[in-house]
Amino acid sequence: MNFTLKVWRQKNPNNAGRFRTYAATDISSDTSFLEMLDIVNEQLIERGDDPIAFDHDCREGICGTCGCVINGFAHGHQEGTTLCQLHMRSFDDGQVIWIEPWRARAFPLITDLMVDRSSFDTIIQAGGFISIRTGSPPDGNAIPIPKDESDAAFEAAACIGCGACVASCPNASAMLFVSAKITQLGLVPQGQPERWDRVKSMVAAMEEAGFGACTNHGECEAACPKEIPMDLIARLNRDLVCSMVKK
Amino acid sequence: MELDPKIPAGPIDQKWERYKFQLKLVNPANKRKFNILVVGSGLAGGSTAATLAELGYGVDCFCYQDSPRRAHSIAAQGGINASKNYQNDGDSDYRLFYDTIKGGDYRSREANVYRLAELSGNIIDQCVAQGVPFAREYGGLLANRSFGGAQVSRTFYARGQTGQQLLLGAYSALSRQIGLGNVKMHTRTEMLDLVVVDGRARGIVVRDMVTGEVRSWAGDAVILATGGYSNVFYLSTNAKGCNVTAAYRAHKRGAAFANPCYTQIHPTCIPVTGEHQSKLTLMSESLRNDGRIWVPRDADDERRPGAIPEEERDYYLERRYPAFGNLVPRDVASRAAKLVCDESRGVGDTGLGVYLDFKTAIGRLGEDAIREKYGNLFHMYEKITAENPYQSPMRIYPALHYTMGGLWVDYNLEATIGGLFVLGEANFSDHGANRLGASALMQGLADGYFIAPATVGDYLAREGANTITTESQGFKSTETEVNEKIKRLLNIKGERTPESFHRELGKIVWQHCGMGRNEAGLKQALEELPKLRDEFWKNLKVLPARNDQVNQTLEKAGRVADLLEFAEVMVADALNRTESCGGHFREESQTEEGEAMRDDENFAYVAAWEHAGVGEPPVLHKEQLAFEEVSLTQRSYK
Numbered sequence A: 001m002n003f004t005l006k007v008w009r010q011k012n013p014n015n016a017g018r019f020r021t022y023a024a025t026d027i028s029s030d031t032s033f034l035e036m037l038d039i040v041n042e043q044l045i046e047r048g049d050d051p052i053a054f055d056h057d058c059r060e061g062i063c064g065t066c067g068c069v070i071n072g073f074a075h076g077h078q079e080g081t082t083l084c085q086l087h088m089r090s091f092d093d094g095q096v097i098w099i100e101p102w103r104a105r106a107f108p109l110i111t112d113l114m115v116d117r118s119s120f121d122t123i124i125q126a127g128g129f130i131s132i133r134t135g136s137p138p139d140g141n142a143i144p145i146p147k148d149e150s151d152a153a154f155e156a157a158a159c160i161g162c163g164a165c166v167a168s169c170p171n172a173s174a175m176l177f178v179s180a181k182i183t184q185l186g187l188v189p190q191g192q193p194e195r196w197d198r199v200k201s202m203v204a205a206m207e208e209a210g211f212g213a214c215t216n217h218g219e220c221e222a223a224c225p226k227e228i229p230m231d232l233i234a235r236l237n238r239d240l241v242c243s244m245v246k247k
Numbered sequence B: 001m002e003l004d005p006k007i008p009a010g011p012i013d014q015k016w017e018r019y020k021f022q023l024k025l026v027n028p029a030n031k032r033k034f035n036i037l038v039v040g041s042g043l044a045g046g047s048t049a050a051t052l053a054e055l056g057y058g059v060d061c062f063c064y065q066d067s068p069r070r071a072h073s074i075a076a077q078g079g080i081n082a083s084k085n086y087q088n089d090g091d092s093d094y095r096l097f098y099d100t101i102k103g104g105d106y107r108s109r110e111a112n113v114y115r116l117a118e119l120s121g122n123i124i125d126q127c128v129a130q131g132v133p134f135a136r137e138y139g140g141l142l143a144n145r146s147f148g149g150a151q152v153s154r155t156f157y158a159r160g161q162t163g164q165q166l167l168l169g170a171y172s173a174l175s176r177q178i179g180l181g182n183v184k185m186h187t188r189t190e191m192l193d194l195v196v197v198d199g200r201a202r203g204i205v206v207r208d209m210v211t212g213e214v215r216s217w218a219g220d221a222v223i224l225a226t227g228g229y230s231n232v233f234y235l236s237t238n239a240k241g242c243n244v245t246a247a248y249r250a251h252k253r254g255a256a257f258a259n260p261c262y263t264q265i266h267p268t269c270i271p272v273t274g275e276h277q278s279k280l281t282l283m284s285e286s287l288r289n290d291g292r293i294w295v296p297r298d299a300d301d302e303r304r305p306g307a308i309p310e311e312e313r314d315y316y317l318e319r320r321y322p323a324f325g326n327l328v329p330r331d332v333a334s335r336a337a338k339l340v341c342d343e344s345r346g347v348g349d350t351g352l353g354v355y356l357d358f359k360t361a362i363g364r365l366g367e368d369a370i371r372e373k374y375g376n377l378f379h380m381y382e383k384i385t386a387e388n389p390y391q392s393p394m395r396i397y398p399a400l401h402y403t404m405g406g407l408w409v410d411y412n413l414e415a416t417i418g419g420l421f422v423l424g425e426a427n428f429s430d431h432g433a434n435r436l437g438a439s440a441l442m443q444g445l446a447d448g449y450f451i452a453p454a455t456v457g458d459y460l461a462r463e464g465a466n467t468i469t470t471e472s473q474g475f476k477s478t479e480t481e482v483n484e485k486i487k488r489l490l491n492i493k494g495e496r497t498p499e500s501f502h503r504e505l506g507k508i509v510w511q512h513c514g515m516g517r518n519e520a521g522l523k524q525a526l527e528e529l530p531k532l533r534d535e536f537w538k539n540l541k542v543l544p545a546r547n548d549q550v551n552q553t554l555e556k557a558g559r560v561a562d563l564l565e566f567a568e569v570m571v572a573d574a575l576n577r578t579e580s581c582g583g584h585f586r587e588e589s590q591t592e593e594g595e596a597m598r599d600d601e602n603f604a605y606v607a608a609w610e611h612a613g614v615g616e617p618p619v620l621h622k623e624q625l626a627f628e629e630v631s632l633t634q635r636s637y638k
């Protein structure tokens, strides 16, 4: 298969960026999107050009490192798929493919397709945990949890922190990301003691990091490679309101 | 070089308790005066950084990803073992200990393995308290499954994402300590060398992967939790960034490397499709609980799987191992797959694949039941191959997955360099020649949450603070070496990319030091590897040719340079060990039925290699293994 790539190239945040055009030729349909970029990069280096910088690691859809906007969609057009799991067979032969980094104020650009998502870590550091000490907990089975609650907590915990929700939101809001953690920990008994403080601290950290507010566009849900649903945001809002009353 | 494993005296089930009592403690008021460097934020590094900080030590933690949450532990699928005996099916610490020793083909240390089993239950408690959403039964208690051929159900799991959930647990504990200011986290930072002065680890030299800046960190102890070296084979189930640099640099600075030839090949991965392939994807081993493995009975049969009648299929694992069938251990299943492919009975375009067929199970349990159990795996398979495994069998082939070898450590997890501790997959300690499924997560967390925090404290109490600063000669000269190496890599200005060298390296070791190994092949590898290394240093091309910005080609080049040297140590070890054991199959040493044959008389030892210079054969030191609890038998899964 052959493709024309329009790739965002930007040396660093202080330089202006622009799209550059590259040909990806003779690509097997079994190639993954990132492998296609590997091939293009090998050719760039051989010709004496700087390769395209992009983040990636596990290449199996679980670490959350990869992610670019492909033809306007975060992680590309296929639902429930990270960029590393997208295969070239899902594109048309001869297609023009636009490749851009996540764009959000809270994710400053580093270079080319790489952005700095450490604001996500900052939000977790503000309260996305249960405060326990190593060695102190009771027996695992001392805390029975109804299966459906535990399963629901698991669904929320599937978030890989890739940032696609932010990249696809017109407000660059991080509400889906925050709500996933709030829901996971808020659904289980272990998470109750800190429940109200947690939601306040995490939302405050989110606002401080420069993420926008949620105005119910729903783009985040559509872009999420783990298909985390938007109802969790409603839950987050409910917890936030309760937290003001409780304390 | 002296190898003192420091195994405590006393009955096996009391060694750790007694030993812990003897360990020296650091006065609580003094703890904050110590600073510990932790390289790695996976299960081992993340858990230990968090725990040390909780105890009151200052911690600096480093990882090459953009967030500690992305360490490769995140990719583990199947589960984590613990001898809780919640199922009342006869499990105990002793049974988990015994299974691990036997599964490792009697090439691990009894005392370490017992301690691992003993700590396994605490790990589960810890993770549950953190909010890790393990699978549960309807009564609300924790669920278990049987995994990797174990006769008891002791595996705890969170669907097919156990590693992710455990790592996010450790990451949350770590994040809490970062938020409190007790841990300083350095992401996108790669350790490029270890600083050793007067036989003690004093710190590390790192490169900032965004700015290119090279700088040093001094610490009172250095902990490496940098993962395994499967990527020496280029294609493996590891993440693209996994590498051997940290461990290999420590090796070059004097740390012995133990059993590098013990590598694990996982039988159920999605087969290679072509040259473009950059990594391989694991299909969880749990699939073998319901899938049946087969190939056509006759060579070169090119019919579709559905067109091959039952009697012309060979369910070779069920045939060869009637007692264990499709659930034989990983090494046995992998070799059997290679064997049938060598006989031209492999399937798929490349002939390097076997079928994993769910037809019988779907017939028996219904498609919904199979979807409930394996839905996410089937989905992943379909995404990668565009084939529907509910309708036609999956194609699978073995791939490199885990490395049992690693830096040699004693009972304290301390390497042959004082003050250097090695945790998780990066050390060699507990799995012998073959790791059982769901035991790596257990080991990483036992090391990180429970063992290192005790033994590192003892080290600090005994040895006191490190007085060598980053301004000293030792640091400056190591830093200079790192800078010169970077300059050298940038200035070769040859023709070939680091990726192409890596791919070629992978082919050499996979062919000669992969599933089957023999003297002639290993010797040939030892001829080819130095030639490739020479070419690398003459013909490498790195662009951009500068070190003041992000440079992924340079990162890759540095890692490939170390993998190239390391490969020679691995092959030397494989050549030395003329017996077969676990994941190391020497074709010269097999039974008449083609099963691995150990040579306990001559090889019941840990091979710890000392670096003797690049291109020089490493020097072998032996730690004899003593078996007091378990008597050595030839493994049999017939």
Ligand SMILES: Cc1cc2nc3c(=O)[nH]c(=O)nc-3n(C[C@H](O)[C@H](O)[C@H](O)COP(=O)(O)OP(=O)(O)OC[C@H]3O[C@@H](n4cnc5c(N)ncnc54)[C@H](O)[C@@H]3O)c2cc1C
Residues within 6 Å of the ligand: B039, B040, B041, B042, B043, B044, B045, B062, B063, B064, B065, B068, B070, B071, B072, B073, B074, B075, B076, B077, B078, B079, B080, B162, B163, B189, B190, B191, B192, B225, B226, B227, B228, B237, B238, B239, B242, B243, B245, B246, B282, B401, B402, B423, B424, B425, B426, B437, B438, B439, B440, B441, B442, B444
């Ligand atoms: C696909 C897959 C599935 C698996 N499934 C299971 C399973 O079901 N059960 C099980 O028990 N085990 C499983 N394993 C094995 C298990 O996941 C690993 O052995 C284990 O997670 C390793 O943890 P670790 O903390 O030692 O290393 P890692 O998680 O690999 O962490 C290494 C850390 O070191 C850092 N690092 C490395 N080099 C450098 C450097 N030079 N400078 C700075 N930082 C560095 C990295 O950034 C990272 O933070 C699986 C492995 C794979 C690949």
Ligand code: FES
Residues within 6 Å of the ligand: A055, A056, A057, A058, A059, A060, A061, A062, A063, A064, A065, A066, A067, A082, A083, A084, A085
């Ligand atoms: S590279 Fe890990 S999710 Fe894509």
